[in-house]
Amino acid sequence: MVDFIYTGWGALVVTLLMQIPFLIIFFSIVNKKAFVDNTPAETPAEKYTSTRYLWIAIVLIAFFVVNFASVKYMPTVVEANTKMANVKDVDISATSWKFDMSERNFQVGDTVRFIAKSEDTMHSFALYHPDGELLFTMMLMPGLETASALVHTFDKPGIYMVRCLEYCGVNHHGMRSVITVAEK
Ligand SMILES: [Cu+2]
Numbered sequence: 113m114v115d116f117i118y119t120g121w122g123a124l125v126v127t128l129l130m131q132i133p134f135l136i137i138f139f140s141i142v143n144k145k146a147f148v149d150n151t152p153a154e155t156p157a158e159k160y161t162s163t164r165y166l167w168i169a170i171v172l173i174a175f176f177v178v179n180f181a182s183v184k185y186m187p188t189v190v191e192a193n194t195k196m197a198n199v200k201d202v203d204i205s206a207t208s209w210k211f212d213m214s215e216r217n218f219q220v221g222d223t224v225r226f227i228a229k230s231e232d233t234m235h236s237f238a239l240y241h242p243d244g245e246l247l248f249t250m251m252l253m254p255g256l257e258t259a260s261a262l263v264h265t266f267d268k269p270g271i272y273m274v275r276c277l278e279y280c281g282v283n284h285h286g287m288r289s290v291i292t293v294a295e296k
Contacts, residue, residue, distance in 0.1 A: 187248035192227045192261035199263065204228035206235040206252050208280055209287035216289070220296045223265045230254045235287070236278040242270030249277045266293045 190196065200222055205212040206229070218224060228237045230252035237260075238249035250260050266272075276287035 187250075188263040190225060190261050190263050192225075192259040196225060196263075199223050199225045201225050201227060204237055205231055206237060206276065206287075207231045208233060208235075209276070209283040211237065211274055211276075211287070211289045213274075213289065213291075216291050218266055218291065218293050220266055220269050220293060222293075223263060225261055225263050226250065227259045227261045228252050229256070229259045233280050234278045235276045235280050238275045238277045239264065239291070240273040240275065242268060242272060247272075251278060269293050269295045 200215070200218070202224055203214040204226060226237060226239075228250060231254070233254055235252045236249050237252060239247045241247055247264060248262055250262050252260055270293055272291040272293060274289040274291060276284060278284075280287065
């Protein structure tokens, strides 16, 4: 049941259901206004000009173009259970406030599948490039049967920071670790 809520269509269904109270409030206010204020409006109703339609079209097109163009920069989400060729698996267990990792040392060119689970509360597994850029963050929900998994290929040597980016208690800021990537 918990897995259904957090994965796939379950999240969408829950999000839609959460809108219902707001819709009820919204329509009850609109409805009330319709009864209270039945005098003609002082300002004439404004028609949408063609320029305004053009702007809406530009915004919509920009929205889709930017979204599709950014897809290739998205981290690769994969299944945690199926075998993958030429990929090193790392099992990660997140607890307040540390990461237990089955491996922390890699080489440039290694493709690594990070398979992570939370043992207690909400955490995340975020990986930072040595230059400080956030490569990805993976949310870790407690109680899930399937682990979260992401694939990343290391292209530069250095010290990669690992942090939790979901607030998880008083020592959330101290929940971090490092991964070392050596020259090939
Ligand atoms: Cu945290």
